[in-house]
Amino acid sequence: MLDFVNTTLALKGPVDLLETPADLMEWWGSAREMYPALPNLSGAITAHTLERAKGPRSVLRTELGHAIEHGNLSDALLFELNAILHEARPYVARERDRASVKLAADHPDQQLVVELARLAAHLAGSNEISRIHSCENSRCSVLFVDRTKNAARRWCSTLCFDQTRARKRRLRRASSA
Numbered sequence: 794m795l796d797f798v799n800t801t802l803a804l805k806g807p808v809d810l811l812e813t814p815a816d817l818m819e820w821w822g823s824a825r826e827m828y829p830a831l832p833n834l835s836g837a838i839t840a841h842t843l844e845r846a847k848g849p850r851s852v853l854r855t856e857l858g859h860a861i862e863h864g865n866l867s868d869a870l871l872f873e874l875n876a877i878l879h880e881a882r883p884y885v886a887r888e889r890d891r892a893s894v895k896l897a898a899d900h901p902d903q904q905l906v907v908e909l910a911r912l913a914a915h916l917a918g919s920n921e922i923s924r925i926h927s928c929e930n931s932r933c934s935v936l937f938v939d940r941t942k943n944a945a946r947r948w949c950s951t952l953c954f955d956q957t958r959a960r961k962r963r964l965r966r967a968s969s970a
């Protein structure tokens with residue numbers, strides 16, 4: 794889920810990794826490799842699907858920021874997730890001799906956004922919600938789950954750790970010169 798939120802980066806100025814429908818298709822493919830339970834989309838991703846997905850992404854980024862700061866879930870996050878799930882209107886249908894859950898609006902636009910909402914709800918219901926941090930590199934906007942035992946991880950990557958250290962060293966040198 795955080796991978797999706799992290800598709801907006803700010804390493805050297807803001808970057809959006811989801812510029813075209815093909816980018817989102819590729820992201821979905823790699824997400825499915827990581828979470829095999831995610832379904833194959835029932836149709837192609839269009840520019841409209843991309844726009845639909847960007848709305849929840851920005852809400853998630855804001856509201857996960859709230860969770861990081863306050864250690865709890867905001868009502869706005871639940872409201873957004875419920876609005877998405879409500880619109881999709883899941884129902885149970887017969888498929889051969891078994892029941893299966895379908896969406897009333899089984900369009901790929903809907904399907905992708907609903908799957909994202911499900912992932913977000915899963916994250917929000919897990920212990921990981923209290924372990925989400927934002928990278929301390931001031932030029933980085935990546936959110937990550939801190940799985941270290943003492944919950945003391947501060948950077949998303951060694952690259953950000955090195956950048957922060959180098960910047961501090963430069964500042965020190967500049968102030969002592």
Ligand SMILES: [Zn+2]
Pocket residue numbers: 928929930933934935948949950953
């Ligand atoms: Zn970082």
